[in-house]
Amino acid sequence: MAKVIEPSSTEERLDLRQMTDARVSLGRHGAGLPTRAQLSFLLDHARAREAVWTSVDRTALTDRLNRLGLSAVEVDSMASDRSIYVRRPDLGRLLEAASADRLKQAGAGKGYDVAIVVADGLSSSAVDLNAVPLIEAFVPKLSTLNLSAAPIVLANQARVALGDPVGEVLGAKLTIVLVGERPGLSAADSLGAYITYGPKQGNPDSGRNCVSNIREGGLPIREAAEIISKLIGDMMKTRVSGVALKSAVAKLPSSQV
Amino acid sequence: MAYKTTIEQTVFRFDDLKTLLAKATPERSGDQLAGIAAEGPVERLAAQMALANLPLKAFLDEELISSDDDEVSRLIAARHDPAAFSAVSSLTVGEFREWLLRPETTHDRLKAVTWGLTPEMVAAVSKIMRLQDMIAVSAKRRVVTRFRNTIGLAGRLSTRNQPNHPTDDSRGIIASAIDGLLMGSGDAVIGVNPATDATDDYIRIVSLLDELREKLQIPTQTCCLGHVTTAIQAIERGAPVDLVFQSVAGSEKANRGFGVDLALLKEAHEAGRSLGRGMPGANVMYFETGQGAALSADAHFGVDQQTMEARAYAVAREFDPLLVNTVVGFIGPEYLFNGKQIIRAGIEDHFCGKLLGLPMGVDVCYTNHADADQEDMDTLLTLLCAANVNFVITVPGADDIMLNYQSLSHHDAVYCRETLKRPPAPEFEKWLNEIGLTDRDGALIGEPAALSNYVRSSNLIGA
Numbered sequence: 001m002a003k004v005i006e007p008s009s010t011e012e013r014l015d016l017r018q019m020t021d022a023r024v025s026l027g028r029h030g031a032g033l034p035t036r037a038q039l040s041f042l043l044d045h046a047r048a049r050e051a052v053w054t055s056v057d058r059t060a061l062t063d064r065l066n067r068l069g070l071s072a073v074e075v076d077s078m079a080s081d082r083s084i085y086v087r088r089p090d091l092g093r094l095l096e097a098a099s100a101d102r103l104k105q106a107g108a109g110k111g112y113d114v115a116i117v118v119a120d121g122l123s124s125s126a127v128d129l130n131a132v133p134l135i136e137a138f139v140p141k142l143s144t145l146n147l148s149a150a151p152i153v154l155a156n157q158a159r160v161a162l163g164d165p166v167g168e169v170l171g172a173k174l175t176i177v178l179v180g181e182r183p184g185l186s187a188a189d190s191l192g193a194y195i196t197y198g199p200k201q202g203n204p205d206s207g208r209n210c211v212s213n214i215r216e217g218g219l220p221i222r223e224a225a226e227i228i229s230k231l232i233g234d235m236m237k238t239r240v241s242g243v244a245l246k247s248a249v250a251k252l253p254s255s256q257v
Numbered sequence: 258m259a260y261k262t263t264i265e266q267t268v269f270r271f272d273d274l275k276t277l278l279a280k281a282t283p284e285r286s287g288d289q290l291a292g293i294a295a296e297g298p299v300e301r302l303a304a305q306m307a308l309a310n311l312p313l314k315a316f317l318d319e320e321l322i323s324s325d326d327d328e329v330s331r332l333i334a335a336r337h338d339p340a341a342f343s344a345v346s347s348l349t350v351g352e353f354r355e356w357l358l359r360p361e362t363t364h365d366r367l368k369a370v371t372w373g374l375t376p377e378m379v380a381a382v383s384k385i386m387r388l389q390d391m392i393a394v395s396a397k398r399r400v401v402t403r404f405r406n407t408i409g410l411a412g413r414l415s416t417r418n419q420p421n422h423p424t425d426d427s428r429g430i431i432a433s434a435i436d437g438l439l440m441g442s443g444d445a446v447i448g449v450n451p452a453t454d455a456t457d458d459y460i461r462i463v464s465l466l467d468e469l470r471e472k473l474q475i476p477t478q479t480c481c482l483g484h485v486t487t488a489i490q491a492i493e494r495g496a497p498v499d500l501v502f503q504s505v506a507g508s509e510k511a512n513r514g515f516g517v518d519l520a521l522l523k524e525a526h527e528a529g530r531s532l533g534r535g536m537p538g539a540n541v542m543y544f545e546t547g548q549g550a551a552l553s554a555d556a557h558f559g560v561d562q563q564t565m566e567a568r569a570y571a572v573a574r575e576f577d578p579l580l581v582n583t584v585v586g587f588i589g590p591e592y593l594f595n596g597k598q599i600i601r602a603g604i605e606d607h608f609c610g611k612l613l614g615l616p617m618g619v620d621v622c623y624t625n626h627a628d629a630d631q632e633d634m635d636t637l638l639t640l641l642c643a644a645n646v647n648f649v650i651t652v653p654g655a656d657d658i659m660l661n662y663q664s665l666s667h668h669d670a671v672y673c674r675e676t677l678k679r680p681p682a683p684e685f686e687k688w689l690n691e692i693g694l695t696d697r698d699g700a701l702i703g704e705p706a707a708l709s710n711y712v713r714s715s716n717l718i719g720a
Contacts, residue, residue, distance in 0.1 A: 014712050019432035020422060023654025023666075028440075028701075031672035033654070041631075041654060045663075048625035086590045086626055087286045122626050183625050184661035 021186065041185070048183040051123040053082055056180075058154050061118065064132045070139065071151040073106040075099035075166065079157040086122075092159035095166060103153070103169045112150040114142060114232070115172035115199070119158035123180030123188060130191040130215055131178050137225035145233055160194045160208070167199025174235055175199040176228065181212060190215045193224065195231050197241035207242035209235075258319060260311070262303040269303035275321045277311075278377070279561040280304035281384045283601055287549045287562040287592035294561075305385050309351030313342075316377045322558045328509045328519055333375050333571045342373030350381050357382065357394045367398045371614040376507070376567035379609045383563070388601065388640065391608040395644040402579045402616040404478040404499065404535035406684035408445055408647055409616050414679035415648035416670045417580070417618070418443030421659035425452045427465055427718045431711070434469060436653050438708055440667035441674065441694060441701060444685035445580055445618065445648035446500060446543065448480040450660060459483045460496040465717050467497040472714060473692070473707060476684035478535065478579070480543055485517060485525035492528045500543040500579060501529035507568030510556035519575070526576045540579035540616070546570070547584040548602050549592030562592060563602070567609040574614055580648065581610060582618035585637075587662055589624055596633030599623060603637045607646055618648035622664040631655065631663070638669055642677045649673075674699055 016024040026037045033041070062072045078094040079085035085092050095103075116139075118131045135152065142149055150170045155162055160177050167175035174197050181190040191214040196207060209231050214224040235241045238248035260271045271277040279293040281304035288294035295301035317337065324330040339346075344366065345353055356362055383391060401409040408415045420433030430449055437443055447470065449462050459481050466479035478499040481488075488501045503522060504515050512518055529541035551557040551565040560568075566583065573581045583606035586599040593599045603619050610617030621637050623629040638649065655666035673679045680686050680699050689695040693705035712718060 014710065016432040016436055019712070020426070020429035020653075020658075022420075022422070022429070022433045022436070022652070022658050023656050024432055024436035026654050026668075028668055028671065031668050031675055033666075033668055037654065041656070044656075045625070045630065052626045087594060088290060089591050090290070182661065184658070185625070185656045185663065186658060188625075 044185040048185060048188045051125040051180070051183045051188040052086075054124045056120045056124045056127045056154070056156070058156070061127070061132065061154055065135070065152050068132070068136055070135070072154055073102060073151045074154045074156065075103060077155065077157045077159070077162050082157070085157040089159055092157055093161040095162060095169070100165070100169055103166065107150045107170050109171060110150070111148075112170055112172045113147040113174065113236070115150045115153060115163070115167045115170045115175045117153045117155050117158070117163045117166050117175060117177045119155045119160065119162060119177050119179040121158065121160070121179035121192070122182040123190065125183075125189040126180035126191040126215065127178070129189050130221065133221045134178060134191065134193070134214060134224060137221050138228050141225065141229035142232070145229065145236070147232070147236065161203070163194065163196060164199045164203050165201045167196070168201060172199060173197065174232065174241070176232070187215060187218065190218055193228055195228065195235065195241060197235040197239060209241055209245060260307045262307040264299065264303055264306075269300060269307070271304060271307060274315065274319045275560045277304055277308055278321070278381060278384065278564050279559075281308045282561045282563055283384065285562070285592070285598045285602070286590060286594040287552055290591050291552055291557065291559070291562070293559060308381055309349065309354075309385050311350050311381070313345060313348055313350060313353055313378050316375055316381070321377060321560050321564065322508060329507060329512070329568055329572060332519060332575060333568070336372060336571070336575070337375055338372040340373070341370055344370050345373065351385065353378070353382050354385055354390065358390060362397070364397050364399055367612065368614075371612070374612060376571050376609070376613060377564060379612045380564040380567040383605045383608055388604050391604050392640060392644040395608045395611050398611040399645065400611060400614060400616045400647065402540040404539045404541070404579050406444055406476045406682040408579065408682055410683070411645065412679065413681060414642060414646065414670070414673050415445035415682050416442040417445045417648055417650045418447045419450070419650050419652045419657065419664065420447065421450050421652070421657055423452060423659045425449070425458055425462060427461065428712070430462065430465060431469060431715065431718055433653055434466070435708055435711055437651060437667050438475070439694070439704055440671060441681065441689055442651045442667045442670050443475070444477050444681040446478050446480050448482055448500070448502070448543070450482045452659060454483055454487055456487050456490045456494070459487045459491050460494060463491065463496050463498055468715060468717050469711065473711065474688070476688050482543075485521060489525055489528050492532065497534070498529065498532060499534055500541055501525050502543045502545070504545050504550070505569050505572045506546065506550040506554070506556070507565040507572070508551055508556045508558065511551040511554045511565075512572070514554035514556060519572070522572070522576055540577050542576045542578040543580045544573040544578050545582055545584050545620075546573070546606070547588055548606065549588040552592065553588065563605055566606055567613070570610050570613045570615055578616060580618055581615045582620050582648070582650065583607070583610070584620040584622065586623035586627060586629060587620065590627040593627065595628035596623070596630065596636070599627065599629055600633060600637045600640070604640060604644065607641060607644055616647045618650070619646055620650040620664055622650070622662055624662045634663070634665060638665060638673065639677070642673055642679055671701060
């Protein structure tokens with residue numbers, strides 16, 4: 001039977017689609033989706049796959065950062081390609097040797113306060129679209145806080161924890177890792193920001209603070225920049241990050257809050 | 258003790274039982290990540306040959322994780338029933354495979370041997386079975402459970418309607434639940450994964466779902482998949498809790514990562530039963546598991562992920578659950594790399610769960626960084642129906658907007674009912690017909706106003 005079951009059109013009927021972003025009231029032909037809904041799902045999946053498997057254009061990123069007056073240095077993790085990266089999260093957290101040397105030349109011993117790491121993570125689209133605008137929004141706030149920033153580190157095949165060895169080599173007090181989050185079907189371009197005080201290889205994840213879902217239609221860039229700079233301010237005052245930050249801030253003398 | 262096989266003058270040696278099991282496991286990324294997988298297909302076959310010659314009794318003599326360090330190992334040893342085991346106690350793993358496949362090994366014989374089998378024995382035999390072998394055996398083994406309806410009868414397929422919402426918005430949850438009911442989904446449970454673990458939200462969610470079930474007189478049960486401690490608090494505060502949920506894994510350390518131990522699960526089980534909301538003797542627990550959970554918590558002790566998964570079933574079966582499902586493709590490609598690995602793991606988990614006496618379902622699913630797609634899910638779903646799976650999970654349009662992964666769609670459940678002829682639980686099937694959703698043959702025919710206008714009649718959400 002090829003009858004289309006469309007939602008009934010009585011006046012009283014409520015539109016479920018107004019109540020949730022879930023794919024409700026799609027209609028059906030037998031057990032099959034209407035063709036348009038079927039293809040639209042496949043397009044969303046294709047976009048998500050592309051976000052995972054496409055490389056970040058680091059040359060273009062460097063150009064955009066240079067135009068903002070920021071310099072950049074490229075590093076790689078120990079995961080040599082995407083296929084290894086998705087299977088071996090451990091390798092994505094380790095800094096490759098030549099990259100460590102490059103970092104040392106670029107900035108070790110200069111006593112930077114903050115290291116900013118742009119990591120491809122699981123979504124190149126998130127990095128391509130949202131990393132530079134976010135940096136543009138919060139870097140000026142660093143000078144307000146009287147904090148110096150190392151050259152921006154562009155990290156390839158990188159997990160969040162790669163920020164630890166990077167921050168350690170640069171001798172930074174704090175790292176901010178901007179990472180492409182695992183893409184969902186409805187949004188493939190979410191950027192996450194993970195901030196760690198005292199970056200050191202082997203830091204536990206409970207020692208980081210996270211601001212997630214940064215994208216148009218999620219947490220807007222400007223708001224994300226506000227939250228990040230507030231977190232940085234609190235961490236520099238308390239020398240603590242992660243789950244312990246809240247109680248450390250509560251213990252600060254009121255003149256410092 | 259070491260194990261050996263010789264293939265064309267090459268001797269393959271495996272130092273102990275857990276090494277033998279790991280090397281005999283069909284290829285998967287999680288065991289490679291753990292550094293315990295076979296070097297290649299020939300070494301894997303050598304391990305499978307040595308495993309096939311191993312007496313089942315060997316698993317009673319050598320523990321993979323010592324009982325001294327692990328309460329799950331202690332539970333497995335304590336529950337082993339030598340009388341039930343006697344039917345297969347003289348067999349090797351290879352002979353056990355043949356015994357399972359024989360037509361004279363009927364449902365009743367499989368049921369009788371349930372508590373004689375340990376998780377390690379069923380994991381071992383699955384490693385030398387093809388998909389078809391496991392499906393043929395699983396299809397013989399029915400595990401029937403009850404709360405307000407009867408789940409797991411032969412030839413039927415139940416569904417969990419999973420109306421998740423990114424912020425647990427009441428209207429969003431109900432809209433999604435109604436969408437699923439309109440497609441005939443929800444006889445296993447209508448169950449929400451909450452975005453927070455706050456007790457107030459837990460109580461709001463179970464109250465919403467309970468009102469929906471009560472007003473529409475649906476013969477099903479509801480659940481908020483919060484932590485057991487949250488469920489216990491909600492029960493103390495008088496919330497309408499049908500099923501108590503918990504994620505579990507195959508070692509004490511991994512369970513500690515989930516914030517539970519056997520004593521806490523026992524407490525939760527008793528709290529759930531104390532409410533008496535189901536039929537007399539109803540099963541009240543709901544567990545989720547998944548290969549890789551122990552490794553991701555660094556709590557696998559060098560044991561392969563599929564054997565660790567089967568050990569989680571020893572935990573689950575201690576508490577007479579209504580529902581257990583593996584969330585097979587959720588954990589990501591570092592554990593199950595692609596569609597092929599996800600499909601095999603889904604069939605293995607169902608097979609091992611059923612042999613151990615669990616009412617086994619599967620969340621047929623994948624994430625966007627795994628090398629898998631809807632066609633892999635079509636394949637796994639169709640195979641699971643052939644294997645007589647108790648239930649699967651469905652969401653609107655296969656897209657879970659809260660957990661950001663793809664499960665099955667409510668449409669897929671229609672395919673199972675109408676093409677594969679797998680009707681839902683009989684009580685629910687009758688309700689679908691009486692409320693005007695299906696015709697006498699079980700085909701979807703309409704959208705009764707009682708459902709499509711439900712939102713207006715709710716006291717808890719308003720229109």
